[in-house]
Amino acid sequence: xxxxxxxxxxxxxxxxxxxxxxxxxxxxxxxxxxxxxxxxxxxxxxxxxxxxxxxxxxxxxxxxxxxxxxxxxxxxxxxxxxxxxxxxxxxxxxxxxxxxxxxxxxxxxxxxxxxxxxxxxxxxxxxxxxxxxxxxxxxxxxxxxxxxxxxxxxxxxxxxxxxxxxxxxxxxxxxxxxxxxxx
Numbered sequence: 001x002x003x004x005x006x007x008x009x010x011x012x013x014x015x016x017x018x019x020x021x022x023x024x025x026x027x028x029x030x031x032x033x034x035x036x037x038x039x040x041x042x043x044x045x046x047x048x049x050x051x052x053x054x055x056x057x058x059x060x061x062x063x064x065x066x067x068x069x070x071x072x073x074x075x076x077x078x079x080x081x082x083x084x085x086x087x088x089x090x091x092x093x094x095x096x097x098x099x100x101x102x103x104x105x106x107x108x109x110x111x112x113x114x115x116x117x118x119x120x121x122x123x124x125x126x127x128x129x130x131x132x133x134x135x136x137x138x139x140x141x142x143x144x145x146x147x148x149x150x151x152x153x154x155x156x157x158x159x160x161x162x163x164x165x166x167x168x169x170x171x172x173x174x175x176x177x178x179x180x181x182x183x
Contacts, residue, residue, distance in 0.1 A: 012087070013055070015052075016028065017051065018050065028074075032055070035066040037058060040056040040058045042055040095153060097151070099149070099179065099180055100148075100178070100179055103175065104143065104144070105143070106144070126149075149181060
């Protein structure tokens with residue numbers, strides 16, 4: 001059923017942010033279910049003291065409309081800022097090869113911007129990106145970690161890209177790995 005919904009374009013992207021508390025995921029997913037929709041994809045996290053969600057819901061056109069109508073009141077009731085937007089299924093780029101990138105380093109400003117600039121300047125799209133910071137086990141030194149999936153155009157010479165990326169990371173003192181996504 002989800003595949004049929006995606007093909008007909010009945011998709012809704014929902015974002016929500018607000019103070020974290022237990023039960024938010026259960027309540028939000030119940031709103032989607034009660035509207036007759038399905039959660040296709042989602043990211044949920046607690047950042048500082050705030051709960052943040054981005055979700056892709058699918059359903060028949062009337063179910064999507066019902067979900068859209070329910071969201072403002074649900075946001076007020078749950079103390080969340082909720083926005084939604086209709087979207088279409090993303091076209092698959094068969095000419096792009098997914099690669100996973102992992103980076104760990106001492107934490108300092110600008111790491112995400114520098115990495116994004118490296119890939120952007122080569123026409124490489126970032127599909128998803130997750131970052132975090134933590135303290136090193138024995139020293140307590142602030143550390144940074146990043147995991148992303150990039151979409152490398154098929155005509156890109158991978159060995160040359162990997163070499164450029166590793167040199168770039170060495171210059172910035174970043175420990176990095178770039179490898180094909182294992183499906």
